[in-house]
Amino acid sequence: MRPHFALARISSWSALSKIFILSPVFIAFFWCGPRTVGADSMPANSLPQVQLDARNAGPRTLENLTQQNIGRHYANAWQNLAAAFEHNAPTSLSDYFVGAAREQLGQAVADQQKAGLHSRYRDQRHKVDVVFYAPEGDIVELHDSVECDFEVFEGEKSIHHEPAVLRYVVLMTPSADRWVIRQLQAVSQF
């Protein structure tokens, strides 16, 4: 009887430990709150951290998979934007920016290069609210509050450095295989 009892105890401990080990996995799997994309520690040009909250999206409900895709593609877009401004490389904008957004940012990068400047967005943390998702699912509007370390250089000399809080109104539309940014407009407040 005794060995049997011991075995039963071991078995129940094992089950208990599995519950403890697996519970964060279950919690993570079923967590329906804001979704975060990106790394915790962020060197320059790493994938920015994006926390997307779609609870206020409407009139159409944003499906989980679409939400994940938008968050991932938005993070990629900002990674490309940061690279474009840091290295004066407007071609970095091609993948995730189209239309007016592509033209304006491309012009800003070209002008910056002409003026002998480059700028750096580091440690980006984006808190993004989805405020509109069109009835047919063909356009989404985001409100993004970005906290980042923003620095402007003339050559190698830093001429401006601030811990910035930037706010953007963003329009994204689906293209063949990704969500792209059509409008990226900074505002002083939402």
Next chain:
Amino acid sequence: MLVLLSAGLTGVCLAQGADLRPPAALTAGQPTVIATSGSGEASFYLLGPGHTFRKQVHLGQEIPLGIDQVRTAGRYLAILCSANGCRSALFYVTPASPASLSFLAHPSRVPVKQLDAISGVAFPYDKFHNLVLAPVTIDFQLKSSVGDSISRPTTTQNGVAWFRANSSNQAGTAQLVAAVGDLSVRRVVQQVASDPCNLRVKGQRTAKGILVETEPVRDCSGNPVPDGTVVTFTETDPAGKSTVDMPIKQGVARAQFLAAGPAIISVASGVVMGNQLQLGGQ
């Protein structure tokens, strides 16, 4: 403390001193000046969302900014670098009044009598293609070819307005219009007949067998179902069953069966069943 408070109130972020004074509020495409104080030469930089430039300036003089330099709405960073270091200030440019509308209408073709089947989304833009975020009333109108019309004024929220409407009872083109002030954008929605309704078949014996044809096929609102819509005829006789799919031509569908004995003819289109026809043998 007082300096910090006043800087915060005007939205100006100063890195050092108070030598750079941008406008507190600025509309896109509105020329302005940035005031400077001090004396001597300095390098001035303006980093805007659509335009960046550098120029040499005399401290104490105003730096003019033209229409093209402040045409894009967003955050502008002005930096002034002199022998004493660099100072910076922020200002925001807001969009001008609406000059164009981006209007997405769905679908281009819709069956009649469908609830919330037509939708429109409109974004107002100023003449510099900045999204106008201040509330604007957009009048959505749906006008059918037979004269039905609905109008739904909607105020934009966060730069967007949208509406939904039912399709009308009658087939034909409908115009979906989004208007703000004198500005309007038009889209055409084709409203087509819905599924056939009261599908009826008649038939007669001929020398070659049985010739069957439908009465003019219409939907439940009386709209003719478009030519090309497929109607399925089924003939059952003691020898078995035969089926033929025929498209509607000029409003009716016809089929011929080679059956000499008594037969039952049935007809269907999509999910709609028609009447059954019993014909005796020759």
